[in-house]
Amino acid sequence: MHLLLRFCLSIVGLFVLSHTPCLAASFVYISLGGEKKIAVYQMDEKDGDLTHVEDVKLEGAPGCLEVDPEKKYLFASVRSAKKFNSYSINPQNGKLKKISSVPAGGNAAYIASDRNGDYLFSAYYGEGKVAVHQLSKNGEISTEILQTIPTDKKAHAILPDQSNQFVFVPHTGPNAIYQFILNEKTGMLKANKKPLVQAAEGLEPRHLAVSKDNRFIYFDNEKGSSVSAYKLDPKMGTLTPFQTISTLPKGYEGKNTCADIELSPSGKYLYASNRGHNSIACYEVDLKSGRLKSLGQEPTEDTPRSFNIDPSGRYLYAAGQKNGKLAAYRISPKTGKLERFATYDVGKSPSWVEIVKVP
Template identity: 25%
Template sequence: MGSNRAARAFIGSFTTAGGHGVTAAAVDEETGALTPLGSSAAVINPSFLAPSPDGTVLYAVGETAEGTAAAFDIGEALPRPFGAPVPVGGAGPTHLALAAGHLVTANYDSGSVTALPVHPDGSLGPAACVLEHRGSGPNAERQQGPHAHQVLADPSGRWTVSVDLGTDSVRVCELAPDTGVLRLHSETPLRPGSGPRHLAFHPGGRYAYVLNELAPTLTVCRWDAGTGTLEPLGETPVVEDGVRGEVYPSGVVVARDGRFLWAANRGHDSIAVLALDPTGEKAALVTTVDCGGHWPRDLTLDPSGRRLYASNERSGDVTWFDIDAATGIPSRTGSIEAPAASCVVFC
């Protein structure tokens, strides 16, 4: 990654809760400090962002009942939208990813996944496919139907993976580059009532880690890119024994070298530090540290992999941490005000 791409970050936020939309920030590469440069409120509730591989275009979901996605030109200092947001044909999109020449969104409220073509200039075309999830879970309040919460491409680039909190499962799809059609390839059930939210792959590509929102645990899975199948191996807690009160894990990231994993815990307002064994097959909770705010919705590693950023939604700030290379334990080094913050990405 070139130094010009590490010089900026973008913060997503909930505009209906007082957020500024998509905020551009300068990054001090020596300290990790963020300095806001300006914002665009062209999209309502841009709760999750994803940059293009070349760092010239930024994509955002619009987490509303109508459900939209949008592209921003970020060639200049501030994000400039490519036209109006595009409907995704689903409600409450919470996550998005680039895969096979398309932008794919996970639509939480409607329990579906949408593929939108990406044009050569980076702008978005109308939805090419909306794949509806089916199923439910034992939690009557949260799992009355499907709730796709995350979508991402696997490390091989062959598969598109979606994590569904409502059905306690992870789906693996094939995405046709020429048509944008999504076809379900396999579905892996996880423990009923666990409420899987987000998934991260080990850098070696053979393991995946599913963070469960309704049970404060991490499910370690074996991933076979050849067959497109996920095999659960076991669960590991992401808070210490004896913790009382509500704990709702949110974001999960894996160290670039595969030695550590970090998970954000809302309610407990902590960052869990887990050590991974040399293969990536086993995870063990080391400790938890304060997230520096309230309700950490997402975690992000900076491009160097040496710093961690927590988007603290309810306290309205983004906090950053230096990571101890030997222990993986983050130590807080700074923060900025960021009302209703939901994610940070780097370009």
């Protein structure tokens, strides 16, 4: 009787295991420009703790990282080598396997996939232009550049809206945001009828974040130490500013420039990094009006050039480019405020943090 019971229980156990879906895993990828490598960490879903997995050596100093919409592939701008690399992501351990390495159009400051994963957009700070590469379904980047468009000096980022119809490129130099229309079938960009939006004097928009409902786009202003909110016309694909709010506390008189900006997955909170004040500025987002309310600033590591929020919206990781440390925070779901729980030594000159939750 006992043997029969054990046999039955073992059969039930095997059935349960075979019909239990694999839990998604989250990985953190960090560009280390000072060491010419990408550091790979696994994130504990329960407490946000990071465990080092591997380092991936590159031909040059990496900068911006991007992941395809299906979370299968990682793309890297190898800035000093003027190349783009693509990697497959091992869903079990996050390790990277190189798929392709192709010439970029120069030293690309920023890369982004379109919403369908068919094209890779790039913005060039020094060269003052944008470009488009084609992406294959197996993660390869086309050797030939599909399109190059001269814009102006200091093109700092490039990102499509949620509808995948329009693309925006903030420029710190001319203090403007270029507006493009995307042909999803060909990947080609063309200037919108209103080709650019001039920002208010002294702002210099750098990076951007698009709201989930596609009604608002937020830009952090490098020189202005502020965040500007814009309304997006869903038919025309043009932007209209309606709010600018400081990233600094009142009375601060030291030097500062803004670097990165991120919306929480819920869209309820927004964050921007201060280089100089060395903090993460926190905001609550009014989901109806799009307006921002300051929640103050949270101290972080020296020169926070890049940070990222995990897809669950529970954790934020910010890299100090000057001291090589990564600050880890819990995000309060009720208040949006940050609570640091760990600090990691990650390596020399971290310039990008990308978190990927593999399905």
